[in-house]
C-alpha cells in the first residue's frame with residue numbers, strides 16, 4: 429500500500445524510545461523526513477537517521493522553542509505526532525484518593541495535555557499551509573479512568589476532547605486531527621525499572637515481571653499480551669497519510685479488545 433508519505437516532513441514528539449521511536453522508524457521507512465523532540469536522545473534514535481531536537485516539552489515555553497527550531501531548518505511541516513507523555517507518580521500519590529498533590533496534577537497535565545496543545549499551536553500555521561495532519565497518542569486510561577492514576581487519565585481525556593474539538597475547527601481548512609488510543613504497550617512505562625508499573629509493583633509489594641505479565645489479562649486485553657509499539661506506529665502512519673482524507677476527528681483504539689463498550 430502506498431501511503432504517499434515519501435518526502436513528507438514529520439515532527440514526532442518523544443521519539444527517543446518506546447512508541448515514539450517506533451513511529452519515527454515507521455515514517456523513516458516510508459521515506460519521510462523526520463524530526464523528533466525529547467529531553468535526551470538514544471543510540472536507537474540516532475540509528476534511524478532522524479533529526480533530533482532537545483527540549484523539555486513540559487516546560488511552558490519548551491514546545492514553542494522546539495517547533496521554532498524545527499521550522500527554522502525547513503518551514504514546511506506535513507505531519508505532527510503528539511506522542512510524548514506518561515510520567516511517574518510522586519511519593520504519597522498511591523495512597524492519596526486523588527492520586528497525587530496539586531503539583532502532581534500540574535506536572536502530569538503539563539506533559540500529557542499542555543505539551544500537545546502548545547506544540548500543536550506552534551506547528552498549526554505550517555500545518556495549515558501544508559494541509560497536513562495531527563495525530564496524538566492518548567490512552568485507554570482516558571476511557572476507563574478508575575483503572576489508572578487520575579491525573580494521567582484526566583489529562584488524556586482532555587487530550588481527546590482537545591483533539592476532537594480542533595478537528596472540527598481546522599478540518600474544513602484541510603488539516604486532519606486524529607487520536608490513537610493504545611492499551612498496555614511494551615515500553616519503558618511497563619517494563620522499565622524506573623517506570624510506572626515498576627513503581628506500582630513496589631507499592632503493591634509484587635514482583636515487577638509478574639505484574640507486567642498479569643496486566644493484559646487483568647486489563648481485558650483478549651490477546652493476553654502487551655501490544656508491540658510497531659502496531660501503534662502503523663495506525664499513526666495510516667491516520668497521517670493523505671490517502672485517508674476522511675479520517676477526521678477519529679479516536680482509533682489499538683487495545684486488543686480491552687474496551688468493552690459499544
Ligand SMILES: NC(=O)c1ccc[n+]([C@@H]2O[C@H](COP(=O)([O-])OP(=O)(O)OC[C@H]3O[C@@H](n4cnc5c(N)ncnc54)[C@H](OP(=O)(O)O)[C@@H]3O)[C@@H](O)[C@H]2O)c1
Nearest residue numbers: 442444446447466467468484485512513514567612613615
Ligand atoms: N506504554 C503504554 O502502555 C501506553 C499505553 C497507552 C498510552 N501510552 C502513551 O503513549 C505515549 C508514549 O509512551 P511510551 O510508553 O512510549 O513512553 P516512553 O517509553 O516512556 O517514552 C516517552 C517518550 O517521551 C519523551 N518525553 C518524556 N517526557 C518528556 C518531556 N518532558 N519533554 C520531552 N519529551 C519527553 C521521552 O524522552 P525523554 O525522557 O528523553 O524526554 C520518550 O521519548 C505516551 O503519550 C503515553 O501516555 C502508552
